[in-house]
Amino acid sequence: MTEPPTLLIPAIDEETTMLQTRNANLDGSTAELGNEPGPSEPVARGETGALSLRRKSELRRCAEGILVLGLVSALLFVGYQQWRIAESIRQSMGELRNAEPPPPNQEPSPTPERVPLRVESVSDPGSMRQEPQKARIDQLESVGAALIRANDFEAALTHYRALAREIPSESVFDDLVRVLQSKLRCERSLSLANGGCP
Amino acid sequence: MSNWTIVLVSALALASCSDNRSVTRPFSILFIVVSDPGLPLQGVNVFVDGKSIGKTDANGAVHGEVLAVPGTSLRIAQQCPEDHRATEDSKSMRVRHFESVDESAPSAIQVTLRCKPLRRLAVFIVTARNGPNLPVLIDGHAAGRTNELGVAQISRWGVPGTEYALEIDTSANPRLLPRSPVHAFTLPDAHEIFVVNESFQLQEPRRTRRKGRARITKIE
Numbered sequence: 001m002t003e004p005p006t007l008l009i010p011a012i013d014e015e016t017t018m019l020q021t022r023n024a025n026l027d028g029s030t031a032e033l034g035n036e037p038g039p040s041e042p043v044a045r046g047e048t049g050a051l052s053l054r055r056k057s058e059l060r061r062c063a064e065g066i067l068v069l070g071l072v073s074a075l076l077f078v079g080y081q082q083w084r085i086a087e088s089i090r091q092s093m094g095e096l097r098n099a100e101p102p103p104p105n106q107e108p109s110p111t112p113e114r115v116p117l118r119v120e121s122v123s124d125p126g127s128m129r130q131e132p133q134k135a136r137i138d139q140l141e142s143v144g145a146a147l148i149r150a151n152d153f154e155a156a157l158t159h160y161r162a163l164a165r166e167i168p169s170e171s172v173f174d175d176l177v178r179v180l181q182s183k184l185r186c187e188r189s190l191s192l193a194n195g196g197c198p
Numbered sequence: 199m200s201n202w203t204i205v206l207v208s209a210l211a212l213a214s215c216s217d218n219r220s221v222t223r224p225f226s227i228l229f230i231v232v233s234d235p236g237l238p239l240q241g242v243n244v245f246v247d248g249k250s251i252g253k254t255d256a257n258g259a260v261h262g263e264v265l266a267v268p269g270t271s272l273r274i275a276q277q278c279p280e281d282h283r284a285t286e287d288s289k290s291m292r293v294r295h296f297e298s299v300d301e302s303a304p305s306a307i308q309v310t311l312r313c314k315p316l317r318r319l320a321v322f323i324v325t326a327r328n329g330p331n332l333p334v335l336i337d338g339h340a341a342g343r344t345n346e347l348g349v350a351q352i353s354r355w356g357v358p359g360t361e362y363a364l365e366i367d368t369s370a371n372p373r374l375l376p377r378s379p380v381h382a383f384t385l386p387d388a389h390e391i392f393v394v395n396e397s398f399q400l401q402e403p404r405r406t407r408r409k410g411r412a413r414i415t416k417i418e
Contacts, residue, residue: 134345134346135346137345138345138346138347138349139347141345141347141349141351142325142345142347142349144323144351145323145325145349145351145393148323148391148393149323149325149393149395171353172321172351172352172353173351175319175321175353176321176351176353176391178319178389179319179321179389179390179391180391181237182234182237182319182388182389183389183391185234185235185236185237
């Protein structure tokens with residue numbers, strides 16, 4: 001007696017559900033329902049899914065490759081820049097250390113920093129080299145100031161010794177040498193014996 | 199005979215026990231005169247008990263052989279050059295004799311004396327960014343000028359404790375900011391380098407409002 005009603009109720013429910021779905025497809029009134037696949041679509045969807053997955057993995061691989069390449073090239077660039085900076089610092093330090101003037105028969109160093117200064121007399125207004133000479137002295141003064149700012153007193157001492165030798169009229173360079181020697185606790189006489197000063 | 203022998207032996211024994219410290223001995227002393235620690239001073243006359251030993255060489259050193267009784271004190275003094283003064287009037291040193299088994303041990307006693315400079319050197323390094331050809335004044339007086347790159351070096355002698363006011367004069371270019379900045383320094387009891395870093399900016403010219411009739415908007 002109790003079985004028939006129990007069997008009928010689920011069938012009605014299913015039917016109702018099917019009808020509702022179909023109605024929604026026909027309507028296409030909402031974007032969500034309209035995009036739902038039809039009965040034959042699951043196969044196509046599976047293929048496109050596989051394709052998109054493959055494409056995605058290819059794209060990911062490609063992006064990874066580009067990223068790695070970018071990183072490697074950035075590292076190479078940074079390394080090259082560092083090497084260039086180190087090389088220029090090494091070169092300038094070497095130039096400062098070799099501040100001794102070259103022998104008279106020797107050609108001066110081609111580097112602009114170490115070309116011995118040829119100070120022309122002020123009473124020679126017609127000289128064409130006066131302006132570049134002044135610019136070079138300004139540059140040398142700027143380098144010396146930078147060395148002192150950087151607390152590199154040894155390099156500054158070498159630099160100002162060379163400047164004082166080349167421009168003996170400027171007593172301030174002699175004074176700078178004196179103060180730097182005092183700071184480095186050395187004298188010319190002692191430096192020869194101890195090697196403590198450049 | 200035996201009595202004489204006993205007396206002689208006793209006398210010899212007593213003589214051997216006698217104090218030999220009263221005998222004068224030569225002492226080798228190396229005097230080093232410095233102006234500041236590590237900076238030797240040349241041409242300084244060194245005296246031991248008022249007697250000149252000699253003048254210091256380029257390394258600030260003078261070597262002397264002094265005859266003295268071990269255990270006695272020696273009075274050491276130095277005659278400092280002009281613009282220098284001894285840190286103490288004289289130094290007292292007691293000498294003792296000893297034998298060293300170490301052959302490499304220094305044979306001379308080393309004594310360091312000091313003649314302190316009365317005046318000190320102050321060097322000012324001025325770096326004025328965007329400030330070429332600017333006069334630099336020290337205590338209101340023209341002392342130098344920055345070069346085309348804005349760098350100037352100026353040196354001054356002064357007694358320790360001297361105060362300096364360094365001014366970068368921008369009056370010729372009133373558009374430079376800050377205007378004529380002043381830096382104050384005090385000279386310590388040592389040669390010193392003072393670094394002045396100043397960065398100038400060019401002030402934009404002020405926009406002047408056009409003279410004209412003010413517009414009146416009536417809001418109803």
